[in-house]
Amino acid sequence: MHVAVAVIVNAKQEVLLALRHAHQHQGNLWEFPGGKVDSNESVYDALLREIVEELDVVITSAQPLLEVTHKYNDKSVLLDVWLVDKFEGSPKGKEGQQLRWCPIVALNVADFPAANVPIITRLQSN
Numbered sequence: 001m002h003v004a005v006a007v008i009v010n011a012k013q014e015v016l017l018a019l020r021h022a023h024q025h026q027g028n029l030w031e032f033p034g035g036k037v038d039s040n041e042s043v044y045d046a047l048l049r050e051i052v053e054e055l056d057v058v059i060t061s062a063q064p065l066l067e068v069t070h071k072y073n074d075k076s077v078l079l080d081v082w083l084v085d086k087f088e089g090s091p092k093g094k095e096g097q098q099l100r101w102c103p104i105v106a107l108n109v110a111d112f113p114a115a116n117v118p119i120i121t122r123l124q125s126n
Helices: 043-055 114-125
Strands: 002-008 014-019 034-036 058-071 076-088 099-103
Touching: 002 014, 002 043, 002 058, 002 114, 014 043, 034 043, 043 058, 043 076, 058 114, 076 114
Parallel strands: 002 076
Antiparallel strands: 002 034, 014 099, 058 076
């Protein structure tokens, strides 16, 4: 599964996190917002679409950060991760998901799906 992922960073060097619903794959864990890339769209277009759909936020500046491939027991994912440093709007959990801002230094890998560990490592090494 190909996923566009947004690491949305605010001026306080906090990142926006969303809590996965219990019934979802890797439920009750925090994640960086994003979603599936459709076969007919670019990763960047998928990123823009997913963030509007999930958070009611418009990305105005984003750069590729890294790609992560991970195999869970039941599925494989390719995460196309983008660093979002400018956006318009106030994030809202439009799909009923809980949101929170977390300082980059306080991210704990145990709170995330395993595929997110390289993202946290990269963020905390900068």
